[in-house]
Amino acid sequence: MKKNFLKVACAAMALAVGVTSAAACGSSEEAYFIGASGPLTGGAASYGIAVQNGASMAIEEINAAGGLDGVNLKFEMLDDAHDSTKVPNNFSNLLEKGMQVSLGCVTTVPCLEFKNYARENEVFFLTPSATGTDVPDGEHGAFQMCFTDPAQGTKAAEYVKANASDKKIGVLYKSDDDYSKGIHDAFMAEFTDAEKANIKTASFIESTDFSSQIAQLKDCNFIFLPVYTEPASKFMVQAKDKVATDAIYFGCDGLDGVDKVEGFDINSIPQEVSYLSHFNANATTGKAGEFVRKYTEKYGTDTLNQFGASAYDCVYALFDAMKAAKDAGKNVSPSTSAADFCKILIEEFTTDGFTFSGATGTNVKWNKDGTVSKTPEKNIVKAATNA
Helix, strand or coil: CCHHHHHHHHHHHHHHCCCCCHHHCCCCCCEEEEEEEECCCCCCHHHHHHHHHHHHHHHHHHHHCCCECCEEEEEEEEECCCCHHHHHHHHHHHHHHCCCEEEEECCHHHHHHHHHHHHHCCCEEEECCCCCCCCCEHHHCEEECCCCHHHHHHHHHHHHHHHCCCCCEEEEEECCCHHHHHHHHHHHHCCCHHHHCCCEEEEECCCCCCHHHHHHHCCCCEEEECCCHHHHHHHHHHHCCCCCCCCEEEECHHHCCHHHCCCCCHHHCCCEEEEEECCCCCCCCHHHHHHHHHHHHHHCCCCCCHHHHHHHHHHHHHHHHHHHHHHCCCCCCCCCCHHHHHHHHHHHHHCCCCCEEECCEEEEEECCCCCEECCCEEEEEECCCCC
């Protein structure tokens, strides 16, 4: 999707509706336009809907408070159904509508496709949730609010070393899944060969029968699960009478929402279930607690997760950067081009003085490569019970 192609598309659209000039194509009216692509239908819809909700809630709050020096922001997300082949058309449509800045995509594979077009057309994006290592590219305006997959593995290893050094450690991961294997590999890389010798690992491809993996891990009392909710819930159900009741199941952001898996009663699991993440959906205080309260009042709890909180923070972080740039005398207006915004925001997000605090972190900073720097926390989904 080269710039020339988009210009031709704009001109064609202008002629089709009887507009005498193509200049209107790409205009954003009198508002700053943030666009995004994400799954609003299909198996990953709960993630996309959460992002749409979180971003929309932030936009509403900012506009109610007067916008950016009296000018509103607007947000639109187009459905990609977690299908990267839908991204080119979504990107083209958003750019033709006047997208100046973006949240990219919700999931990694579509976001990598989005990244290609964003780079070619100089569109800055801050993705709330595409965790792939190939997503960020600070030099060309591709930034993350979320941790990369390896970073989650590294942080998890740091947590285990600091808090579970006296435990018998086990790891269950999905060997054919980039997310799971990426976290597993980064996690294991933090341990010495002597330490690795005391860590039991079990892998799987099909998530139906975990009897073999349970046999390998049944003596462990701290089991790291860098997997998604569906296989994690099946493993825990099958292992609940075989793994010690005082054991701890500990995952990364893939376990967010495990208590909402259809047909899975997390309270039937005697072990503690927890995960390391930048957002706690059970928070009652601070900015995270404030987000939980407002989101629940507006949308309920079905899609209350880190995706929505991260999108909420993305919008506020973009707003803060845009305001800082405008206050510094830079050309920030509803008519500022996406390419100019890209240059401005790269500079703002990578300057030493720019920090952000929100629902997913305090004193958040961004590295030159577009990755985020913040501290995750352990979230207990369900405490251990006597079963």
